[in-house]
Amino acid sequence: MRDYQLKTDVEILSHEIAFKRFYQMEIYRLRHRLFNGNWSEIITRDIANTGQVAAVLPYDPAHNKVVLIEQFRAGTLTDEKSPWQLEIVAGLQEVDEVKIELAKRELKEEAGLDTTILMPIYRYWESPGASNKQVDLYCGIIDSRDAGIESLQGVAQEHEDIRVHVLDAEESFQLVRDGFINNSLSIIALQWLELSLLKAPQLLFK
Template identity: 45%
Template sequence: MTDFTRADVEVLDRQTGFKGFYRLDVLTLRHRLFNGGWGPALRRELFVRHDAVCVLPYDPWLDRVVLIEQVRIGAIDKSERPWMLELVAGLIDKDEAPEQVAHREAEEEAGLQLLKLTPITRYFPSPGGSDELVHLYLATVDSRGAGGVHGLEEEGEDIRVSLWPRAEAVAALASGRIDNAATIIALQWLEMQAAQLRASAGPQP
């Protein structure tokens, strides 16, 4: 069985169709076929985004997670409640490592200091039309005192921070109340790892 690589895709033309905070490129490309040979030239639009960092803050001593809530434009046409329960997140739009973005966004969006970062995975949330790559982490935190409304005023952010017992967060996932990919993946991962994380947490700071 042949494993294709990047060399098996030929970009015949690439133009920028729009450039604002994000960018839309128009590509003409062709690729090799599983049955042999090359396929026809295809015209595709590509949503060009900065890579993202998403962090699930978890307090292993109290067995609860910190989630944030804010309005999301992508949900306003398809959800009765476009204020989504999410992870702390931000874009890598400067010369920063993903870990630096995680610490910065945790402070800005939730007023949290991250004690330890554990990588969960990296994934493409919508590779059919976007090049965004998400760096997903779990962060150990002391959640005592967490809460309130946060965010940068100059960026129009209005972010509510809430504390959830792990079992209640998982129930919200099961009921569909939590319906975005990064939060679903991170909570499912936490369910598999929670016992070990709690056992190895040591004394509460």
């Protein structure tokens, strides 16, 4: 495996904000070092600054249950079946907010759950060709009997309308295999859980 190129191998010539509402679109003119050692031509890249995210897979090891949420997603309006998504919990980081606290806040707001154990899964770039969004993904150890299934969840001021589902872990894995769960956050989290349960559940969830 080759060594990574370094940040010093990029020269930013200009940076401007082209559009700003809830998210902002930024335009970069830059050049970067090529693998052959030369510099690239000057290129322009449009990058969506969509904020930083914490996401939580709520898992109950005592009952082998997963808690997922269902909500409308405008980004999936072109889905041939439905623009409602079955997902794990997630939210955008506020100014000066620590990712761990963000994860706990979203878990409470979206699923009605508390946790004292957040296990880091991955930190990854969601779509690095077009966005600077970085996701901190956690597994939150919870008691699924506390999930807010008796009422709708979410923050009214944010126009959230969330239904909570408690599923057997194996059922959630099958929903991924069947393509019913088709968003990257949830697929990554649930496949991690499935592999972890196969390998060494006694070490992870003791």
